Amino acid sequence: MNKSLTILFFMVVILLSCTHRNELTLIKNGQSSYEIQVPDDAGEKLVKAATELQYYLQKISSVIIPVVSETNADETKSTILVTSDKNLAANSVSYFCDNNKLIISGIDEQSTLFAVYEFLENELHCRWFAPNAEKIPVSTIITVPRNTHYMYTPEISTRTVHSKLFYDNPDFANKLKVSHDAFPNYVPIARVHTFHRLIPAEKYFSSHPEYYALRSGKRRHTQLCLSNKDVLNIVTDSVRTWFERYPDEQVISVSQDDNTQYCQCEECSKIDEEEGSPSGSMIRFVNEVAREFPDKTISTLAYQHTRKPCKTKPLENVLVTLCSIECDRSAPIEEKCTDFAEDLIGWKALTQNIRIWDYTTQFTNFLAPFPNIQTLQPNIRFFRDNNATWIFEQHSHNPSELFELRSWLTAKLLWNPDLNTDDLITEFVNGYYDEAGVYVKKYIDKIHEELAKHPDFFLYLYGDPSQAFNSFLAPELLKSYMTFFDEAENAVAGKPEILQRVRTARISTDYAMLEMARNGMSPDFQLLDGDEISAKVQSTLNRFNESCSNAGITMMNEMGYTTDEYLTAYNDVLERAAQPNLARGKKVTLLTAPKKYANEDPQVLTDGAYGGSSFFANWLGFEGNNMEVVIDLGEVKNFCNISVAFLQVTNHIVFFPEQVTFSASKNGETYSLLKSVSTQHPITPESKKNDIELFEMENRPTTARYIKIVAKNVSKAPEWHNASGLPVWIFADEVIVN
Numbered sequence: 067m068n069k070s071l072t073i074l075f076f077m078v079v080i081l082l083s084c085t086h087r088n089e090l091t092l093i094k095n096g097q098s099s100y101e102i103q104v105p106d107d108a109g110e111k112l113v114k115a116a117t118e119l120q121y122y123l124q125k126i127s128s129v130i131i132p133v134v135s136e137t138n139a140d141e142t143k144s145t146i147l148v149t150s151d152k153n154l155a156a157n158s159v160s161y162f163c164d165n166n167k168l169i170i171s172g173i174d175e176q177s178t179l180f181a182v183y184e185f186l187e188n189e190l191h192c193r194w195f196a197p198n199a200e201k202i203p204v205s206t207i208i209t210v211p212r213n214t215h216y217m218y219t220p221e222i223s224t225r226t227v228h229s230k231l232f233y234d235n236p237d238f239a240n241k242l243k244v245s246h247d248a249f250p251n252y253v254p255i256a257r258v259h260t261f262h263r264l265i266p267a268e269k270y271f272s273s274h275p276e277y278y279a280l281r282s283g284k285r286r287h288t289q290l291c292l293s294n295k296d297v298l299n300i301v302t303d304s305v306r307t308w309f310e311r312y313p314d315e316q317v318i319s320v321s322q323d324d325n326t327q328y329c330q331c332e333e334c335s336k337i338d339e340e341e342g343s344p345s346g347s348m349i350r351f352v353n354e355v356a357r358e359f360p361d362k363t364i365s366t367l368a369y370q371h372t373r374k375p376c377k378t379k380p381l382e383n384v385l386v387t388l389c390s391i392e393c394d395r396s397a398p399i400e401e402k403c404t405d406f407a408e409d410l411i412g413w414k415a416l417t418q419n420i421r422i423w424d425y426t427t428q429f430t431n432f433l434a435p436f437p438n439i440q441t442l443q444p445n446i447r448f449f450r451d452n453n454a455t456w457i458f459e460q461h462s463h464n465p466s467e468l469f470e471l472r473s474w475l476t477a478k479l480l481w482n483p484d485l486n487t488d489d490l491i492t493e494f495v496n497g498y499y500d501e502a503g504v505y506v507k508k509y510i511d512k513i514h515e516e517l518a519k520h521p522d523f524f525l526y527l528y529g530d531p532s533q534a535f536n537s538f539l540a541p542e543l544l545k546s547y548m549t550f551f552d553e554a555e556n557a558v559a560g561k562p563e564i565l566q567r568v569r570t571a572r573i574s575t576d577y578a579m580l581e582m583a584r585n586g587m588s589p590d591f592q593l594l595d596g597d598e599i600s601a602k603v604q605s606t607l608n609r610f611n612e613s614c615s616n617a618g619i620t621m622m623n624e625m626g627y628t629t630d631e632y633l634t635a636y637n638d639v640l641e642r643a644a645q646p647n648l649a650r651g652k653k654v655t656l657l658t659a660p661k662k663y664a665n666e667d668p669q670v671l672t673d674g675a676y677g678g679s680s681f682f683a684n685w686l687g688f689e690g691n692n693m694e695v696v697i698d699l700g701e702v703k704n705f706c707n708i709s710v711a712f713l714q715v716t717n718h719i720v721f722f723p724e725q726v727t728f729s730a731s732k733n734g735e736t737y738s739l740l741k742s743v744s745t746q747h748p749i750t751p752e753s754k755k756n757d758i759e760l761f762e763m764e765n766r767p768t769t770a771r772y773i774k775i776v777a778k779n780v781s782k783a784p785e786w787h788n789a790s791g792l793p794v795w796i797f798a799d800e801v802i803v804n
Contacts, residue, residue: 690793
């Protein structure tokens, strides 16, 4: 061997030797000198952590490393120790090398399980995108640098994403290091909005109306009277009973019901005035309850009327849950919801015990495009920086737009709010959609870019896609989004499982297209092509139906409106749209005043567009008064059928009218009654929350020019409703005469 080759040979040997010394070789060429060791007293979660490590090491290498207890350890084997370490900081995870030993630990067994997943993710590049979608590398060798020393303490200690992906799949929740319980450690019957459970109106209201809120001189069981000492005693007794029934749980919510009808009696009002906010009477009340349970936690809400901080400090065992429900989601909270930001900073000055209840989807339209993804990271980081160690991100629970991405991304950011959102999205779409990922990413980037061009747009949790048809869902943009998804489908046409994921992702653009066609605002998206139903609309409706069915998507919104109901209603609209309509485009005169919605334009009733399940979409609204309108057909016409649709959204005080009366006139002065039609669905506590009813009359042939329609409003919300005493809305759309 010549001298140069000899030197090169020894350099390679030295380099390999150094490399070997600088790494722990856990597995090589189908063999391992290691065993996974757990303490003799290891609990179920610690054993789970060890077996999960064993499972994924095997998936990577096909090698099974045995899991043993300390007592049964083989002294000839090197050790991967999976253990808990009480010396770590709260919630911390750690893994490091110590000579030939790899030690993976957390402060407790749950944290140790998180530490195993951190090791697998950070060092071995395992990825979990959804319960049925993971990317695990394959290799014949697994090494760990000897200088590995990782420790991380999440600043957000309790992380919850309100998604069934986590609730229904605890193992997946553990991999993403979030809770699989919406309210961990809470007494199950006392999680939120508990006043009506603590002092049930059906038990107390008739005999003790003074226990309940005084509103406009009348006691209503919308909320409790927090200055009443008997109320305090009963609530305290109820809390004590519940803790006794659930001794292992640590938290009970003593919190307002879901309405703003709080007590305005003299004493409650005096307290709130002294405190500078209605949260004053709440915090004083909750503090009194909390004093009785010093070893437990009493949670309450800073929500709607109680969101603004008061002057009294909550006790240390009072958990204040601050809710951001009113905020504009088009930009970070610090930019677009400064009053909420100020409230959080105000609560921070009062307490270290803050829980954030944030919202991340459009609850009236789960499946609509909702470009708020870029706000998640700055919002979570802002919460963290202001004492929020417990964050509940209320997603839709049921599938919504880009459901898997949103669930995964939110979980990753709760674990580490300083991660880069764009990098995370890229990682997810490439891992979950394979070759189609680049096109899904183009859609995400484009729709957020377009929203940013409209800084005045209010992206509302209770909005509707129709509000964006002049901005980020404009017709030309919607066509480009559909092109992205066409390209995405083509890219994975030979991969049925991935193709289904892409079609699930495009449900939101299909839904927006269907709603634009219903709205009728663009010649490119119309319900009818001439006198026939549009082939484009029909094919999109069919794809929407098929995609929802394949993905198991059944819910359209939080009111329980189902995809089946949506499809049935949409087909009904297609059938109505195809009917001849003498009223189409005809002048409508208002005899009573509408309010706020559809720009208060009476022509919405005859414009050929059709309202959907949300009152933002083409519905003419009347608050507390009847609807009285006259439609001028332009000349005397013969007809025998008249119909008009009404919307119901009970939690927003939108009810069907009690009765709709149809009258006709030739001269516009003298009217003859044609028919009165009563609702088939009078309002009750059991009424469907979200529904549409068609009020229709069929009469003998009638000759007239003017048609008067009077819809009788219920007027005031009934006693049992959470808006008791407030005016009721009725919403009407599209009159058809033929």
